[in-house]
Amino acid sequence: xxxxxxxxxxxxxxxxxxxxxxxxxxxxxxxxxxxxxxxxxxxxxxxxxxxxxxxxxxxxxxxxxxxxxxxxxxxxxxxxxxxxxxxxxxxxxxxxxxxxxxxxxxxxxxxxxxxxxxxxxxxxxxxxxxxxxxxxxxxxxxxxxxxxxxxxxxxxxxxxxxxxxxxxxxxxxxxxxxxxxxxxxxxxxxxxxxxxxxxxxxxxxxxxxxxxxxxxxxxxxxxxxxxxxxxxxxxxxxxxxxxxxxxxxxxxxxx
Amino acid sequence: xxxxxxxxxxxxxxxxxxxxxxxxxxxxxxxxxxxxxxxxxxxxxxxxxxxxxxxxxxxxxxxxxxxxxxxxxxxxxxxxxxxxxxxxxxxxxxxxxxxxxxxxxxxxxxxxxxxxxxxxxxxxxxxxxxxxxxxxxxxxxxxxxxxxxxxxxxxxxxxxxxxxxxxxxxxxxxxxxxxxxxxxxxxxxxxxxxxxxxxxxxxxxxxxxxxxxxxxxxxxxxxxxxxxxxxxxxxxxxxxxxxxxxxxxxxxxxxxxxxxxxxxxxxxxxxxxxxxxxxxxxxxxxxxxxxxxxxxxxxxxxxxxxxxxxxxxxxxxxxxxxxxx
Numbered sequence: 001x002x003x004x005x006x007x008x009x010x011x012x013x014x015x016x017x018x019x020x021x022x023x024x025x026x027x028x029x030x031x032x033x034x035x036x037x038x039x040x041x042x043x044x045x046x047x048x049x050x051x052x053x054x055x056x057x058x059x060x061x062x063x064x065x066x067x068x069x070x071x072x073x074x075x076x077x078x079x080x081x082x083x084x085x086x087x088x089x090x091x092x093x094x095x096x097x098x099x100x101x102x103x104x105x106x107x108x109x110x111x112x113x114x115x116x117x118x119x120x121x122x123x124x125x126x127x128x129x130x131x132x133x134x135x136x137x138x139x140x141x142x143x144x145x146x147x148x149x150x151x152x153x154x155x156x157x158x159x160x161x162x163x164x165x166x167x168x169x170x171x172x173x174x175x176x177x178x179x180x181x182x183x184x185x186x187x188x189x190x191x192x193x194x195x196x197x198x199x200x201x202x203x204x205x206x207x208x209x210x211x212x213x214x215x216x217x218x219x220x221x222x223x224x225x226x227x228x229x230x231x232x233x234x235x236x237x238x239x240x241x242x243x244x245x246x247x248x249x250x251x252x253x254x255x
Numbered sequence: 256x257x258x259x260x261x262x263x264x265x266x267x268x269x270x271x272x273x274x275x276x277x278x279x280x281x282x283x284x285x286x287x288x289x290x291x292x293x294x295x296x297x298x299x300x301x302x303x304x305x306x307x308x309x310x311x312x313x314x315x316x317x318x319x320x321x322x323x324x325x326x327x328x329x330x331x332x333x334x335x336x337x338x339x340x341x342x343x344x345x346x347x348x349x350x351x352x353x354x355x356x357x358x359x360x361x362x363x364x365x366x367x368x369x370x371x372x373x374x375x376x377x378x379x380x381x382x383x384x385x386x387x388x389x390x391x392x393x394x395x396x397x398x399x400x401x402x403x404x405x406x407x408x409x410x411x412x413x414x415x416x417x418x419x420x421x422x423x424x425x426x427x428x429x430x431x432x433x434x435x436x437x438x439x440x441x442x443x444x445x446x447x448x449x450x451x452x453x454x455x456x457x458x459x460x461x462x463x464x465x466x467x468x469x470x471x472x473x474x475x476x477x478x479x480x481x482x483x484x485x486x487x488x489x490x491x492x493x494x495x496x497x498x499x500x501x502x503x504x505x506x507x508x509x510x511x512x513x514x515x516x517x518x519x520x521x522x523x524x525x526x527x528x529x530x531x532x533x534x535x536x537x538x539x540x541x542x543x544x545x546x547x548x549x550x551x552x553x554x555x556x557x558x559x560x561x562x563x564x565x566x567x568x569x570x571x572x573x574x575x576x577x578x579x580x
Contacts, residue, residue: 013510013530017396024397035511092362093371116358118510120392122374124362131366136331136441139359142504152445157328157355158456159505161448164329167441176497176504176511213404215371219387220400227536230557232548240560241570244542245578247558252540254518255578 001053001146003044004106005077006099006113006126009061009068010034013118019221033068036114039174042181044112045076047146053109054078058102060088060095066197073192074184085201089214090120096128101207102200103133110151111171115140130171137171138164142178257289258347263337263360264296264308265352271304273459274352276419278412279311282350283420284379285386290347291315294427295340297333299326305429311420312427322434328356329444334363335437341368346407353411354458361411370407377416377516394510394533414459415516450503455489457506462488463517465508465535468495469524469545469564476502478568479523485575491515491535493525509534521571523564527552544568 011017012030019025033041044055057072059065060083069080081102088098103111111133113126123139130137142161143154146168155162156175166172184192202209233240248255260282264275275294282292292315296305305319318340324332337360341349349364351357353375365372377398378389387400388410457463464483466476476490483490491513492506508515510533520538525531527543527550535541536555543556544567553559560567 011393013533014528016529017393019397024392091371093365093369096366118394121394122372123358124365124372124374127359127362128366131363138330138442140355156505157447158458159450159454159503160355161450162327162444163446163448165443165445170441176507215369215404215406216373216401217404218399218401219385222398222400224395224398224537227541227555229554230541230559232553232559232561237560237562237566238570240562241567241574244558244560244571245574248519248540249578252519252557254540255575 001047001051001109002107003047003053003055003110003112004103004108005037005040005044005055005057005072006111006129007037007041007057007059007068007072008034008114008117009059009065010117010119017223019223022221024221031064031067033071034114034117034119036116036118036174036176038181039176039178040112040114041072041075041077042179043144043174044110045182046179047110047144051146056081058099059083060098066199069197070192071184073195073197074188075182076188079196079198081198081200083200083205087202087209087212089212091214091216092122092124092128093215094212096125096132097212098202098205098207099125099129100132102205103129105206109168110146111169113171113173115173115175126171126173135169135171136166137173138166139173140175141172142175144172144178257291258286259291259293259344260286260348260350261341261344261346262292262294262350263357264294265354265356266296266298266301266304267456271307272352272354273419274354274412274414275308276311277414277417278350278352279420281376281379281410281412281417282348284381285348293318293344295337296320297325297336299323309427309429310422313423314425315427317427317429318432319429320432320434324434324436327444327447329442330359330363331440331442332437333360336434337364338367339435340432348408348410350410350412353413357411361409365409368407368409370409371403372409372411373401373403374411375413376410377413379417391514394514395537396510396533413516415461455487457489457491457508458513458515460489460515461518462486462521463491463508463515463519463535463538464488464521464523465491465493465525466496466501466523467493467525468499470496470501473501475565478565478572482521482568482572482575485572485579486519488517493531494528522552522556523568525552526550527555
């Protein structure tokens with residue numbers, strides 16, 4: 001089974017956001033594999049353990065993204081492809097076009113990605129790629145069992161669980177609860193250094209810049225107003241409870 | 256040139272979702288005089304809902320596709336049915352709620368139309384000839400304003416942020432569209448387990464009662480559920496509580512998990528890690544209940560009670576019951 005994992009490198013979720021010159025500052029920021037994509041990598045490994053095959057981790061991003069791909073290789077993926085080219089706009093339309101243009105020329109049975117990225121959070125790219133490739137997708141899965149060319153998946157839909165049967169090739173995006181991602185082992189880290197790692201440009205992928213013009217653009221960036229600590233209520237607990245409900249009625253006027 | 260704006264309505268538990276009305280309001284903020292508004296509603300036995308929806312679409316059309324196959328959401332079936340309605344309309348913009356179904360369908364439609372998509376919009380502002388869409392990034396640690404370049408537009412609207420459209424004096428015409436079953440489906444829904452039936456959706460809830468590690472067990476969520484029931488709200492959780500196995504990941508609020516913006520957020524036994532704060536700090540009023548007076552959650556809370564949540568929550572439930580029931 002040929003498995004591709006779409007992977008994005010993001011800020012660690014513990015990072016605070018600082019805006020500098022109208023951009024999010026990356027000064028001293030710790031980068032990780034987007035947490036949802038990490039579930040996708042783990043799922044690829046588990047599927048390969050059961051069914052055999054090859055796992056390629058695929059990403060678009062600046063050169064630092066190689067680090068995230070190396071981590072996925074250390075977890076056990078077989079090879080990595082990084083498409084890095086400043087001509088690729090950071091618009092979901094453009095990014096999905098490049099990924100689809102690359103994947104179109106590959107042979108794939110299963111494509112896995114995260115439900116959304118914890119930075120831009122658009123939740124578009126994997127679904128767009130499925131559409132561009134003309135294959136089905138199921139988003140937000142919490143379970144995946146593959147039997148031949150049939151996949152039984154469970155999908156989280158706002159707390160409801162939908163069970164589906166999907167014919168491969170197909171795209172699935174990972175929701176929390178799908179699995180518990182493993183840590184790279186020391187031998188894994190050593191092996192990762194020798195695994196195939198391709199770095200491609202738009203020219204290698206064979207898509208022209210003109211086909212990728214961004215459909216949306218950012219015009220400004222702001223931080224939300226900081227919240228201030230309010231009041232800690234006093235007195236015994238029954239008094240505090242009564243006072244709180246009273247304050248919600250009179251001060252906040254929400255009850 | 257006049258444009259057509261289409262809102263894709265959503266049905267949940269036999270009712271129109273509130274976010275559909277918010278999406279209609281969003282369209283009225285974006286569109287210009289002379290533009291056309293339409294809504295599409297897909298489902299099973301939706302005659303009455305289509306009529307209700309028409310009451311919110313001023314002078315436009317409501318396209319209804321009513322078939323038992325559409326009772327449950329299936330990406331492939333909904334995509335085919337929706338495009339059969341959308342394509343002849345050549346929409347300038349298609350607007351969805353940023354819900355499980357909307358999040359799934361919107362990028363399919365965007366790819367199909369070759370459109371840009373701005374997801375999870377919390378505010379819309381017209382600045383001269385430009386329409387600016389505000390949306391959170393890093394789960395609300397920052398906000399960006401975006402605009403569309405040329406070409407079709409797909410927008411998803413975050414529930415609870417844009418006011419709902421009001422009923423119009425000149426309701427839309429209802430157009431019934433035939434459903435064409437697809438013979439070559441590659442994905443089939445076998446079963447849907449409605450764990451949430453009768454409950455308020457977390458992202459749409461006006462009141463959220465949320466538990467952290469301090470809740471200590473799955474049973475520990477019971478008093479939180481009682482409080483949420485009295486408030487007509489929903490129960491959420493921190494990553495700590497989900498990782499500890501006290502509750503389902505579907506309840507997780509934070510940078511991983513869901514972002515909520517209720518009127519009142521009650522954090523029970525949650526310390527307030529930055530990854531959790533990202534998911535709830537845009538709530539109107541935050542109440543923190545925690546044994547530890549040093550917990551970071553108190554730094555963002557409007558009201559804090561230092562105490563054992565298992566003592567405090569039943570007292571609060573009792574007090575709310577007095578004023579609400």
